[in-house]
Amino acid sequence: MNNKSDVSQDKSFFGQPRGLSTLFFTEMWERFSYYGMRAILIYYMYYSVTKGGLGFDQGTAASIMSIYGSMVYLSSVLGGYLSDRVWGSRRTVFIGGVLIMFGHIALSLPAGKLALFVSILLIVLGTGLLKPNVSEMVGSLYSAGDPRRDSGFTIFVFGINLGSLIAPLLVGWLGMSYNFHLGFSLAAIGMFLGLIQYWIGGKKYLSKDSLYPTDxxxxxxxxxxxxxxxxxxxxxxxxMILMYLLHSLTLNNFVLLLSIIAIATPVVYFTIFLTSKKVTAQERKHVWAYLGLFIAAAIFWAIEEQGSSVLALFAANQTNNHFLGLNISPSWYQSLNPAFILIYTPIFAMMWNKWGKNQPSSPAKFATGMLFAGASYLLMVIPVVLFGTSAKVSPLWLIGSWAIVEIAELLISPIGLSVTTKLAPRAFQSQMMSMWFLADSAGQAVNAQIVKLYTPENQVNYFLGVAIVAIVAGIIMFALVKPIKNLMSGIK
Incomplete structure (x- = not known):
């Protein structure tokens, strides 16, 4: 199906264009490879060399995990630019997938820390090229006004969560039970399978327009x-040279430098949007409204993304993983995020449809989400206070924390993506879409610094402090609901 004019007649994939199948499985396998790798990476970094790991201390491993995630989302800005102006979306996605595959192959080799950092570079660049553009290609499958668009994206998002759900179970089992490098190999195989079907299906079912840059x-x-x-x-x-001459070119300082870059990038973008002569007075109000939502989103993502660092450490060190006759791998908890998303999504969809015009405004949903995000960490204070830092507690505490924070994600993530498109100035629509990824990037950049404070001695203060920040931010957001709605005038 290469011509967009034929797309309305193409109903061969659950009533959707056949090209959706190609993109569904591409993203499913990409998420399988990424979340499979992420489920075991922190353990690989801090396990001792004798246990097959790299021997980092746990604080450094958690910090690297956070800056890794930050750079992945930061690089999406580059991916969008190269697609629009150089390669076109189809070629950009394929190049990204190849880089991701080689990144996992690097980790599958017993080449120590060098392989780790080579892998991080390849996967950061590859994911930045692939992730934003494959989503854009889904939209391009539909002509204007095609009523199947929303359901098509729903199916696509299901593929994302399906890959994310299965990966920690399979890659985690192989990596934690047998050998980390075998686990990373399985992640590489997943991306390879995704590339093969993307290459074959793309030629048959994706528009030829996707081969060329739009600008x-x-x-x-x-x-x-x-x-x-x-x-x-x-x-x-x-x-870098200056840091070397000052004898300050250490891993922690390099991570700090990347954190500063990740936080400075959205600051630069907002400055451009707010000062550009291309932005009208009304659009400038919309950007100010988005700034408040952006800050709230960054705080939320900082908490949600700690699932692969702070909560992963709690799962390994302080959770009784022999529960109800099951031997639970610590990596398996990473499947809770997509599992709850799949459970909650139809509930939220029905709820918003039932409330219709009476549903809360976008700022109110953000504010409520912040309270739930804070509550997820307040819950984690309880087992530490009750049982101490040396006891192994029930996995139900972790499950409960994830159950709460994913309510926050459904209140913030899809709403934020939608409101980003609505508040974007006409002159900066594509770049404004990058801002949603930059909120996650900035949140994880902050994480890269604060997760080092997570120690057994400081657990209560850590969980409580992060929870208070989120709850206070939620209260402030509730106070700002009316002013933000005023700034969003003309936007439903």
């Missing part, structure tokens, strides 16, 4: 891009 670089643009890229690389190299 190709002109010769003058290429020169400007080269100059700006060179300036950026030289500046980064000079900072």
């Amino acid at each position: 190709p670089l002109e010769p003058g643009d290429l020169k400007k891009l080269g100059v700006r890229s060179t300036i950026g690389l030289v500046a980064f190299a000079l900072v």
Whole structure:
């Protein structure tokens, strides 16, 4: 199915265009590979060398996990740019998948810390190229006004969560029970399978338009891009040289530098949006409204993304994983996120449909979500206070925490994505879409610094402190609901 004019007649995949099947399985396998790797990576980093790990201390391992996630979402900005202006979405997605596959292959080799950092670089770049563009290609399957669009995206999101659900169970079992490198190999195989079906299905069922950039670089643009890229690389190299000369080029300081870049990037974007002459006065109000939502989203993602670092450590160190006759691998808890998303999504969809025009506003949903995010960490204070830091507690505490924070995700994530499209200034629509990914990036950049505070001696203060920040942010957001709604005037 190569011509968009034929798409309304194509109902071969659950009533959807056949191309949706290609993109469904591409993203399912990509998420399988990414979340499978992520489920065991922190354990691989801090397990001793004699146990097949790299021997990092747990705080450093958690910090690397956080900055890794931050860079993945930051690189999505680059992926969107290369797709729009250089390669086109179909080629960009394929190149991204190849980089991801080689990143997992690097981890599958017993090559120590060098392989880890090579893998991180490849997967960060690859995911940045693939993830935003494969979602954009789903939208391109439908003509304007096609009533199947929403249900098509629902099916697509199901594929994302299906891959994310299965991966920690299979990759986690293989990596934790037998050998970490075998687990990473399975993640690489998953991405390989995704690439094969994407290559074959893409030729048959995806529009030829996806082979070409929508806004190709002109010769003058290429020169400007080269100059700006060179300036950026030289500046980064000079900072690295200065750090080396000052004897401060350590892993922790390098992570700090990346954190600063990840937090500074959305600051620069907001400054551009708010000062550009291309933005009307009404659009500027919308950007101010989005700023409040962005800050709340960054705080939420900081908590939600600690599932692969702080809660992963709690799962391994302080959870009784021999429960009701089951031997639970600590990596399996990473399946709770997609599991609860799959459970909650139809409930929330029915709830919003039932309430219709009476449902809460977007800022009110954000504020409520912040309270739930804080509550998920308040719950984690209880077992530590009751049983201490040396006891092994029931896995129900972790399950309960994930159950609560995923309510927050359903109140914030889909709402935030939707409101981003509505509040985007006309002149910066594509770049505004990148902001939603940058909220996650900024939240995880903050995590890269604060997760080092998570120690057995400081657990109560850590969980309580993060919970209070989220709850206070939620209360402030409730106070700002009316002002933000006023700034969003004209937006439903």
